Amino acid sequence: MNILYFLVGCSVLMALIFLGAFVWAYKTGQNDDTHTPGIRILFDDDIVGEKSEEDHFSS
Amino acid sequence: MEDQNKNMIKAVCYHCGEDLPKVKYQIDDKEFCCAGCLGVFKILSDNNLCNYYVYNNNPGQQLKSESHLEYLDEPKIITQLLDYRHESSSIITFYIPAIHCSSCIWLLEHLYKIDPAIFSSRIDFLKRQVTINFNHEGISLRKLVETLNHIGYEPLISLQDVVKEHKNSVDKALVLKIAVAGFCMGNVMLFSFPEYFGLSSFEKQFQSLFGWLNLAFSIPVAFYCGRDYSTSAITSIKHKHINLDTPLALIIAVLFLRTAFEVIFSLGPGFADTLTGLVFLLLMGKYLKQRTYHHISFNRDYRSYFPIAVTTLLNGKEKPVSINEINVGDRLWIRNGELVPADSILMKGDAWMDMSFVTGESQPVHKVLGEIIYAGGRQTSEAIELEVIKPVSQSYLTELWNKDNYKNNSDRQNFNDSVAKYFSIGVFIIAFSATAYWLFKNDSHKAWSAFTAVIIVACPCVLALSTPFTLSAILSVMDKKGFYVKNTDAVEELAKCDTIIFDKTGTLTSSENAEIRFSGALNQDESIIVASLLRNSTHPLSRHILKALNVDQYYSLTDYQEVIGKGLTAVISNHNIYAGHLSMLPIGIQADSETGVHIVIDRSYKGYFEIKHQWRLGLAQLILKLQKFSLQVLSGDTDKDFWMLQTIFSNSTIIRFKQSPHQKLNSILELQQGGNKVIMLGDGLNDAGALKQSDFGIAITDNINNFTPGCDAILKGSSLNFLPDFIQLSKDGMKIIKVSFAIAIAYNCIGIYSAVQGTLYPLVAAILMPVSTITIISFTTLATRWYARKNKLI
Numbered sequence: 001m002n003i004l005y006f007l008v009g010c011s012v013l014m015a016l017i018f019l020g021a022f023v024w025a026y027k028t029g030q031n032d033d034t035h036t037p038g039i040r041i042l043f044d045d046d047i048v049g050e051k052s053e054e055d056h057f058s059s
Numbered sequence: 060m061e062d063q064n065k066n067m068i069k070a071v072c073y074h075c076g077e078d079l080p081k082v083k084y085q086i087d088d089k090e091f092c093c094a095g096c097l098g099v100f101k102i103l104s105d106n107n108l109c110n111y112y113v114y115n116n117n118p119g120q121q122l123k124s125e126s127h128l129e130y131l132d133e134p135k136i137i138t139q140l141l142d143y144r145h146e147s148s149s150i151i152t153f154y155i156p157a158i159h160c161s162s163c164i165w166l167l168e169h170l171y172k173i174d175p176a177i178f179s180s181r182i183d184f185l186k187r188q189v190t191i192n193f194n195h196e197g198i199s200l201r202k203l204v205e206t207l208n209h210i211g212y213e214p215l216i217s218l219q220d221v222v223k224e225h226k227n228s229v230d231k232a233l234v235l236k237i238a239v240a241g242f243c244m245g246n247v248m249l250f251s252f253p254e255y256f257g258l259s260s261f262e263k264q265f266q267s268l269f270g271w272l273n274l275a276f277s278i279p280v281a282f283y284c285g286r287d288y289s290t291s292a293i294t295s296i297k298h299k300h301i302n303l304d305t306p307l308a309l310i311i312a313v314l315f316l317r318t319a320f321e322v323i324f325s326l327g328p329g330f331a332d333t334l335t336g337l338v339f340l341l342l343m344g345k346y347l348k349q350r351t352y353h354h355i356s357f358n359r360d361y362r363s364y365f366p367i368a369v370t371t372l373l374n375g376k377e378k379p380v381s382i383n384e385i386n387v388g389d390r391l392w393i394r395n396g397e398l399v400p401a402d403s404i405l406m407k408g409d410a411w412m413d414m415s416f417v418t419g420e421s422q423p424v425h426k427v428l429g430e431i432i433y434a435g436g437r438q439t440s441e442a443i444e445l446e447v448i449k450p451v452s453q454s455y456l457t458e459l460w461n462k463d464n465y466k467n468n469s470d471r472q473n474f475n476d477s478v479a480k481y482f483s484i485g486v487f488i489i490a491f492s493a494t495a496y497w498l499f500k501n502d503s504h505k506a507w508s509a510f511t512a513v514i515i516v517a518c519p520c521v522l523a524l525s526t527p528f529t530l531s532a533i534l535s536v537m538d539k540k541g542f543y544v545k546n547t548d549a550v551e552e553l554a555k556c557d558t559i560i561f562d563k564t565g566t567l568t569s570s571e572n573a574e575i576r577f578s579g580a581l582n583q584d585e586s587i588i589v590a591s592l593l594r595n596s597t598h599p600l601s602r603h604i605l606k607a608l609n610v611d612q613y614y615s616l617t618d619y620q621e622v623i624g625k626g627l628t629a630v631i632s633n634h635n636i637y638a639g640h641l642s643m644l645p646i647g648i649q650a651d652s653e654t655g656v657h658i659v660i661d662r663s664y665k666g667y668f669e670i671k672h673q674w675r676l677g678l679a680q681l682i683l684k685l686q687k688f689s690l691q692v693l694s695g696d697t698d699k700d701f702w703m704l705q706t707i708f709s710n711s712t713i714i715r716f717k718q719s720p721h722q723k724l725n726s727i728l729e730l731q732q733g734g735n736k737v738i739m740l741g742d743g744l745n746d747a748g749a750l751k752q753s754d755f756g757i758a759i760t761d762n763i764n765n766f767t768p769g770c771d772a773i774l775k776g777s778s779l780n781f782l783p784d785f786i787q788l789s790k791d792g793m794k795i796i797k798v799s800f801a802i803a804i805a806y807n808c809i810g811i812y813s814a815v816q817g818t819l820y821p822l823v824a825a826i827l828m829p830v831s832t833i834t835i836i837s838f839t840t841l842a843t844r845w846y847a848r849k850n851k852l853i
Contacts, residue, residue, distance in 0.1 A: 004265065008272070012246065017241045023235060031234075036184040039161045040168070042109070 063309035072096050074190050074211075076117030081611035082594075093602075095122030101212050103166075106173050107671040109721050118162035120211045125395065128208075130368030130379030131201035139381065140200070140216065140365070142190070149195045153207070158187040167212060168202045174198055174206055189214075218365040218382055230349065240284040243276040244335040250330045255822060270322040273331035280335050284342060303479035306486060306519050307341065313514045319672050330515060333824050337520055340832055344524045347531040348547050356543045357770060361457050361747070364435070365400050369393075372444065387447050394442040394853030402454045408443030411640075412436035415564075416744065424644075440625045454813035459720055459748035473551050474796065475526050479519065481764055486517040493815040505817035516810030518828065519833050521803035528836050532843040536852050542785050549771040553755045554789040556736040559685060560727065560749070563694035563704070565742035566759050567777055568672035575607040575812065579658070579666015586610055588631050589658055592638055596627055600656060604668050610709045626656070635658070636660050677780045679707050684783040689735070691724060693718045697744050700795045723749040738786075743768070784850040791846040798842070799835050807829040 025031070072079055074096035084091040091097040099119060103111055111118060131138050143150040163182070167189050170177045179192050182742025189212075193203060207214055250269040284392070292308035295301060311334065311435040314597050318329030349434065358502040371380045372390040382400050385391075390406070393399055399412075410426040414436050423439045426432055432445060434454035451457065490513040497506035530547035537544055544550055561567055581589065591613040619629040626639015637644050637659040655669035682690070691713045692704060698716040710712065718726070727749050730737050739746065739753035742760060748769035750756030760766035761776040774782070811828050813819050847853045 001264075005268070008250075008268070012272070015242060015246060019238065024239055026231070027236070032182045033185070036164060036182055038162055039184065042161070043114075043165055050677060 061068055065783060072119075074100050074117065074119035075121045076119075077121060078606065080606060080792070081609060082613060086801075088721055095211075099209070099553050102173070102209055103688070107167060108169060108172055111162050111352055113162075115160045115162045118160050120157045122208075122211055126208070126213070127370070127397075128201050129370070129377075130381075131204055132199065133368070133381070136199050136368055136379070136381050144195070147194050147196050148192060148468050148603055149200075150190060150192050151200070152190045153189055153204075153216070154186075154188055155207070155212050155214050156187060157212050158182065158184065158189070163212070166210065173210070174203075177206075178576070191389050216366050216367050218362040222538075233342065233346060233349065236284045237339070237346060240335060242337040243280045243284075244332075244339045247276050247331045247335045251328065251825070254328045255825070266328075266354060267322075267325060270325070274319055274322045275328060277315055277318055277331045278335050280313055280338050284338050285311045288341070289717065290739060301480045302476045303519065303522055306479065306483040307523060309674045310514055310518055311338065313511050314536050317511045317515075318569070326717045328821050330821050330824060333515065333821070337518065338826060339731050340520060341523050344527040344561055348527040350531065357579050361435075361459070364398070365451070366398060369397075369400050382451055385447055385451060387450060389447045391445045391447060392442060393438045393445060395438055395440060397438055398435055399432050399436045399438070399445065400454075401451045402449040403432055403434055403445035403447045405430050406444045406446050409440055410438060410441045410443050413439050415745075423438060439494075440622065449804075451786035456720070459724065459751075473526075473548050474793065475522055478800070479522060482519050482522065482742070486519075487512050488812060489517065489815070493817075496815075497817060502817070508819070509817035512813060512814035512817065512824075515824055516805050516814045516819065517826065520828070520832060521799065521806075524832060524840050525799035525803070527794050529792050529799070529839040529843055532840055533756070533788055533847075536788065536843070536847045537785055540781055540785075540852055542772060543774075543782065544772040545770075549755065550789045550792060552736070552771065553738070553786060556738045556755055556786070557688060558730055558735045559738045560686045560691045560693055560730075560740070560753070561742070562723075562739075562741035562746050562749075563692055563700065564672070566740050567675060567678060567692070569761060574671050574673065575668055576671050577607075577668050578665060579664075581658070581665060585660060585665065587612060587614060587662065588634060588636055589629050589638060591616055592619075592627055592629050592636050596621055600668075600670070601627075603670070604656060607668075634661050661831050674703070674707075675776065675779055681780050681782065682707055682709075688738075691715075691726070693723050693749070695719070705721055720745045720748050727752045740774070741768070781852065784852055788846060788852060789849050792843065793852070795839055795842045795846070799839055803831060803835060806834075 071077060072092035074091055077096075079090055079092050084094060084097045086097060086100065089100065091100065096119060099122070103109055125802075138144070140152050141149050155167075156804045157743065158167070164184060167182055168180055170180045170191065174197075176194045178194060180192070180193045182188070183190070191203065198206075204216075219295070250272050252525050253265065253269065267293060288304045288308040289309060291302070291304040292521060295305055314330045314334040318334060321327045321329040328497055365382060368381050369378045370377050370392040371385070372378075372392050377392055380389075385401055391399075391401075391403060394516075405426050405428055407428070410430075410432060411423040412426055412432060413423045414433070424436075429447070433456060434451070435456040449455075490510050493509040493513055497503070497509055511621075527547055530550045533550055534544055534547065544553070586608050587610050590608045590610045592604055593608075594613060595606045595616070599849045614631050616629040616631040619627070621627050622639070622643060624639060626643035627734075628637045628639075628643075629636070630636070635645075638656055641648065641657055644657055644664075646659065646662055646664070648657070648664050655667040657667040658665040686709070688707060692708065692715070694714075694716050695718050696716060701714065701716070704714050715722075722744065727737050727739060731752075731754070736755075737753045738755045738756045738757060739749050740759055741747075741750050742758060746758075750758060750770045755772070756770040757772045757774050758770040759774045759776055759779065760767050767773055806827065810819075813823060844853065
């Protein structure tokens with residue numbers, strides 16, 4: 001049963017990584033606007049001209 | 060069916076959805092109501108942006124008159140507005156009230172197609188903001204704003220830059236604290252499970268490991284997540300009064316110390332699960348309290364009505380200057396439709412001031428040279444020259460906000476804090492008497508554990524939870540009915556009120572469905588003549604009348620003249636026609652109305668058009684329902700509607716007219732000094748002081764995007780009839796909170812019974828706490844729904 005020590009350590013470490021990921025996501029403003037992206041995703045792509053659309057969507 | 064659809068689509072303007080006049084503007088089989096809408100369509104089709112019309116039907120807005128944007132070329136003002144400026148790129152955030160649908164988002168995020176110097180733009184839909192990243196060498200700020208204006212999305216740039224004021228409704232640190240507390244709670248629960256179910260002998264080796272882990276998880280919860288409670292408790296003790304945070308901080312401390320003590324000396328499992336669960340729930344309650352509508356601004360003051368810049372005259376030259384830099388003695392140049400930002404004296408020009416912002420009086424007031432013009436007035440005719448006599452911050456209007464008699468929000472004692480005091484004292488008395496009893500019995504171990512157990516069990520977490528849960532449930536019910544309350548504390552205030560004061564214009568009357576009435580007679584030919592004249596004007600009144608006339612042909616005209624804000628004249632098929640204000644007409648007339656658009660054709664007076672404000676629907680029933688309250692009407696307007704109001708309200712109602720903003724404020728002060736709690740309903744800047752002074756200020760609006768003065772709640776005009784139900788629901792909410800207290804006290808009695816005996820096992824605490832919490836939360840939620848249904852709000 002000594003393996004439990006290792007497993008407990010692993011589980012706590014994993015949980016900490018998830019917590020860290022949440023904190024990072026929150027601090028970089030991912031939850032600031034939860035409404036608009038849901039609308040934005042429904043827009044169709046236009047016919048792409050010489051310049052790629054991508055260039056204009058900075059975050 | 061398809062034909063019907065076609066007809067449906069044909070009947071309104073392709074751009075803005077307004078009804079089409081009989082004579083339409085057309086371009087490739089699409090019909091528009093005015094040249095402005097057509098212009099926007101042209102811009103969009105030239106730039107290949109017609110997808111705008113794909114996502115929604117008629118998504119556009121009618122263009123308003125042109126505004127002067129010279130001030131956006133002033134470097135000083137530019138730096139005030141920009142969020143960020145780099146070598147060649149700048150970032151700016153605009154507040155655009157017109158944003159309302161997905162088409163708006165699509166168009167405003169494709170601005171780069173209109174001007175390549177705009178690098179990118181992003182919308183925050185709920186806040187109605189657009190953040191634009193542009194190359195300021197390629198496009199000036201002024202040009203950028205003009206571009207937005209041309210496509211019908213005029214940014215609102217005001218002195219209190221709305222954009223910078225907006226903060227996220229929930230403080231970021233709190234969410235992080237909740238995350239940490241939830242994380243710790245989950246893990247602690249996991250490691251406490253073996254303890255709950257009893258450990259078999261060979262698992263005993265893990266007991267101390269789990270104990271130490273639990274202690275480790277409690278440290279961040281006690282010292283990081285629970286920090287606010289201890290700081291708040293210490294400050295309140297310094298001020299010699301007890302609030303709800305005091306017992307909470309004490310419990311957190313006792314739980315932590317006892318857990319540490321038991322783990323370090325291997326005496327038992329400690330109370331880590333109770334501690335983490337408690338802090339997590341408390342923070343959740345706090346979160347619910349803080350969550351409000353961040354897309355609605357409740358804290359507006361005069362600065363959000365004032366423009367950011369004004370044109371001054373320096374040696375006869377016009378120069379835009381930021382309003383903060385205006386000094387006494389400066390010469391201002393105020394054009395038609397612009398706001399006077401500071402009290403000043405009229406030096407030159409013909410002033411017709413629309414003072415409705417300040418007094419509620421809708422008719423423009425004529426001012427002669429040398430008269431004082433108060434800040435907040437809007438010029439409605441030609442440009443005038445003024446000399447400033449008071450700085451902006453000391454003007455008559457702005458003094459409303461700078462009064463020092465406003466109630467301070469900190470001395471509003473909510474129900475929780477008033478109960479908390481007695482609660483804490485009760486807990487202490489029980490804890491100390493239990494300790495004393497066991498010490499008297501010479502059992503110091505039991506004395507110590509009884510003391511901590513009582514404090515743990517008598518946790519006022521119910522106090523801290525039932526209120527936010529109940530009130531936020533009430534908030535969301537009201538929210539769905541178009542009544543947006545600032546926060547949960549305001550709901551408590553609403554429940555206490557006994558007096559309701561109405562403003563008249565815009566509150567009892569509605570600005571939405573005004574109807575055009577013509578007093579006089581026009582034959583068909585004359586109607587066409589009048590319409591032919593009016594169609595050349597962009598004034599909103601002209602447009603309204605044009606729509607009301609509804610003619611299907613126009614005559615051509617010559618010698619057209621428009622005196623801005625006063626009227627029009629032209630020669631149409633050999634008739635001289637005048638339309639406008641009395642002072643503009645060629646013959647002196649004794650008309651029975653000062654206001655309105657008077658019509659004269661060939662020196663004979665035909666009558667006048669006037670806008671009649673409609674009373675809101677169901678007003679009489681509303682007043683009937685509100686008979687329990689003492690009612691008053693304070694109007695800044697003249698007493699022309701006195702008899703109408705008399706029939707609606709009972710005879711005991713006090714109705715006063717011609718009230719200045721300061722008089723309104725003083726009436727409320729008098730009532731409050733008489734011990735009344737006052738609800739004020741108003742809509743304009745002239746009610747702002749009264750709204751702020753009242754115990755519960757409600758700003759009523761027909762369009763939430765419109766500007767409302769600072770207040771405790773915003774009410775949609777269409778929901779005014781629900782007002783008695785809203786007030787009743789808030790009262791019921793206070794009842795629910797009191798009942799939940801009774802439930803909590805019942806639980807506490809069970810807990811304290813075992814606690815005073817010094818035999819409270821962590822297991823009991825661990826079960827009792829969540830069970831009582833779940834009971835309370837489900838009770839408040841269900842009870843709130845039940846009352847909402849009873850008040851017909853669901």
